[in-house]
Amino acid sequence: MRTESPRHQSRLRISGVWKAYGRRQVLRGADLDVPPGTLVGVVGENGAGKSTLLRIAVGQLPPDRGTVVRTGAVGYCPQHAVLNDSFTVMQHLRLFQVAYRLPTLARAHELMELLAFADCGRQRSEELSGGTRQKLNLLLALMHDPHLLVLDEPYQGFDWDTHQRFWALADRLRDEGRSIVVVSHLLHDLRHFDAVGHLREGRLDIEELTR
Numbered sequence: 001m002r003t004e005s006p007r008h009q010s011r012l013r014i015s016g017v018w019k020a021y022g023r024r025q026v027l028r029g030a031d032l033d034v035p036p037g038t039l040v041g042v043v044g045e046n047g048a049g050k051s052t053l054l055r056i057a058v059g060q061l062p063p064d065r066g067t068v069v070r071t072g073a074v075g076y077c078p079q080h081a082v083l084n085d086s087f088t089v090m091q092h093l094r095l096f097q098v099a100y101r102l103p104t105l106a107r108a109h110e111l112m113e114l115l116a117f118a119d120c121g122r123q124r125s126e127e128l129s130g131g132t133r134q135k136l137n138l139l140l141a142l143m144h145d146p147h148l149l150v151l152d153e154p155y156q157g158f159d160w161d162t163h164q165r166f167w168a169l170a171d172r173l174r175d176e177g178r179s180i181v182v183v184s185h186l187l188h189d190l191r192h193f194d195a196v197g198h199l200r201e202g203r204l205d206i207e208e209l210t211r
């Protein structure tokens with residue numbers, strides 16, 4: 001774990017969260033704590049409830065029981081990109097600029113360079129490749145420089161170079177004091193995590209890792 005930075009008072013604390021869809025009980029008392037300056041992975045089989053947990057974490061879905069405490073601005077990258085097919089990349093940026101009340105798009109342009117799709121601004125999102133759609137999905141979650149990052153398989157379809165750039169960015173944001181949760185299926189990513197939560201039978205078993 002990293003030292004708490006005074007610049008970022010971010011935190012996510014999930015306590016005793018239960019969630020069922022009809023008779024399908026998905027979460028059964030899940031606990032997760034993500035202090036400032038910490039990058040935590042969430043892993044588990046398909047259907048284990050990882051996306052459900054993250055949707056509850058950001059307040060998109062109410063838990064049946066339990067509590068979620070969030071501190072700081074939240075950046076949520078959903079598993080499936082929510083884009084308007086007829087909007088260009090730039091139109092998405094302007095829409096989110098208004099929503100986030102950002103004075104400029106400077107940070108968004110930096111992220112476009114970093115994620116290697118700076119030349120796609122005029123393309124409509126229906127024309128984008130799967131990997132580039134995902135880059136836009138991630139950018140929309142990060143362009144307001146949130147303190148708490150909740151990322152659901154954020155690099156699906158990324159080429160290897162972009163994948164590594166993503167992790168360099170995530171490592172830096174963690175070192176600057178943000179709280180980051182990432183759903184991952186890739187063993188290779190384990191080395192970036194301070195801890196990994198194994199979601200099994202609706203509960204998270206937390207394993208602390210030394211990086």
Ligand SMILES: Nc1ncnc2c1ncn2[C@@H]1O[C@H](COP(=O)(O)OP(=O)(O)OP(=O)(O)O)[C@@H](O)[C@H]1O
Pocket residue numbers: 021024026044045046047048049050051052053079
């Ligand atoms: N809106 C919904 N209505 C009913 N059932 C749902 C809903 N969303 C998810 N489920 C079910 O809840 C379970 C957990 O789904 P969830 O998407 O959270 O799992 P996951 O671990 O993220 O899976 P994956 O690794 O495949 O992305 C699955 O059985 C899924 O079918």
